[in-house]
Amino acid sequence: xxxxxxxxxxxxxxxxxxxxxxxxxxxxxxxxxxxxxxxxxxxxxxxxxxxxxxxxxxxxxxxxxxxxxxxxxxxxxxxxxxxxxxxxxxxxxxxxxxxxxxxxxxxxxxxxxxxxxxxxxxxxxxxxxxxxxxxxxxxxxxxxxxxxxxxxxxxxxxxxxxxxxxxxxxxxxxxxxxxxxxxxxxxxxxxxxxxxxxxxxxxxxxxxxxxxxxxxxxxxxxxxxxxxxxxxxxxxxxxxxxxxxxxxxxxxxxxxxxxxxxxxxxxxxxxxxxxxxxxxxxxxxxxxxxxxxxxxxxxxxxxxxxxxxxxxxxxxxxxxxxxxxxxxxxxx
DNA sequence: AACCCGGGGCT
DNA sequence: AGCCCAGGGTT
Numbered sequence: 545x546x547x548x549x550x551x552x553x554x555x556x557x558x559x560x561x562x563x564x565x566x567x568x569x570x571x572x573x574x575x576x577x578x579x580x581x582x583x584x585x586x587x588x589x590x591x592x593x594x595x596x597x598x599x600x601x602x603x604x605x606x607x608x609x610x611x612x613x614x615x616x617x618x619x620x621x622x623x624x625x626x627x628x629x630x631x632x633x634x635x636x637x638x639x640x641x642x643x644x645x646x647x648x649x650x651x652x653x654x655x656x657x658x659x660x661x662x663x664x665x666x667x668x669x670x671x672x673x674x675x676x677x678x679x680x681x682x683x684x685x686x687x688x689x690x691x692x693x694x695x696x697x698x699x700x701x702x703x704x705x706x707x708x709x710x711x712x713x714x715x716x717x718x719x720x721x722x723x724x725x726x727x728x729x730x731x732x733x734x735x736x737x738x739x740x741x742x743x744x745x746x747x748x749x750x751x752x753x754x755x756x757x758x759x760x761x762x763x764x765x766x767x768x769x770x771x772x773x774x775x776x777x778x779x780x781x782x783x784x785x786x787x788x789x790x791x792x793x794x795x796x797x798x799x800x801x802x803x804x805x806x807x808x809x810x811x812x813x814x815x816x817x818x819x820x821x822x823x824x825x826x827x828x829x830x831x832x833x834x835x836x837x838x839x840x841x842x843x844x845x846x847x848x849x850x851x852x853x854x855x856x857x858x859x860x861x862x863x864x865x866x867x868x869x870x871x872x873x874x875x876x
Numbered sequence: 877a878a879c880c881c882g883g884g885g886c887t
Numbered sequence: 888a889g890c891c892c893a894g895g896g897t898t
Binding site: 593594595596597598599600601602604605639641642645672673674675676677678681685693695696697698743747752753 | 890891892893894895896
Binding site: 601636637639640642806807808811815 | 880881882883884885886887
């Protein structure tokens with residue numbers, strides 16, 4: 545019976561591919577990281593972990609994840625909670641919009657689906673705060689769907705393993721290329737362990753800076769290994785020209801002023817201030833500026849107003865009238 | 877594709 | 888003082 549051969553995106557023979565999979569899964573069984581959300585089989589705790597893990601390190605998420613689930617034990621309970629409480633529990637995680645979107649997601653799923661998350665990629669992808677990565681991660685880790693998952697760790701592993709130019713193992717690859725490689729490697733029926741294994745390999749062995757190729761179970765198949773074994777000097781890592789100890793250095797060494805003039809910094813300050821308020825308290829707009837910016841002047845009013853409107857639109861805060869004056873508060 | 881969005885830890 | 892991190896949304 546004739547079969548259509550799907551062209552392999554890489555150089556491995558079927559036998560090599562089989563051995564590669566077996567080696568990594570064995571490595572994972574012995575070296576995989578133990579994280580609390582990996583012990584759960586409930587979609588909701590896994591959802592919370594995936595949202596928290598967006599651009600936030602594992603170690604920092606762990607305690608926050610526990611506290612969040614203690615406060616909001618189920619998706620329906622999260623949906624019922626005041627927005628304010630959700631933002632308060634998000635303290636220390638950053639990217640506060642994630643908290644808002646998770647709350648919106650919970651409210652939608654609670655109202656429209658009786659608190660049951662969908663399990664297809666398309667439906668998951670349509671939820672607020674769920675992009676391509678999180679949709680596939682949820683499908684795989686929460687529902688056992690055979691789908692590739694490509695985060696930054698896995699992309700790095702794939703990039704190096706199948707580098708087109710062995711002398712440039714960290715040359716960027718396209719999303720499409722990453723998805724193609726990940727799909728071709730995926731062992732049907734073991735997607736969960738496989739994707740977690742690739743992640744852990746990227747985090748613990750195939751590290752961004754100094755990959756430990758000597759400890760890598762995939763080194764035998766890896767295109768990048770030679771390049772890392774004989775490290776050539778990177779473009780940006782040349783030792784800086786020696787500074788003569790009296791030569792024209794800096795004019796004055798500033799006390800490392802974190803020039804966080806960015807909107808980002810002040811948005812964080814605003815949310816932090818609102819978190820510190822009692823549940824029904826609010827801050828007069830007339831005071832807000834100088835409470836988040838030491839050198840706030842009238843010239844900053846337009847800027848602040850614009851940021852506040854944006855944040856109100858995003859659901860991070862509310863601007864209300866109180867005694868005829870504008871006050872800023874947590875969303876109700 | 878580029879930009880915005882926090883915060884902490886690492887080198 | 889940059890770089891990095893289980894990305895998503897907007898333009």
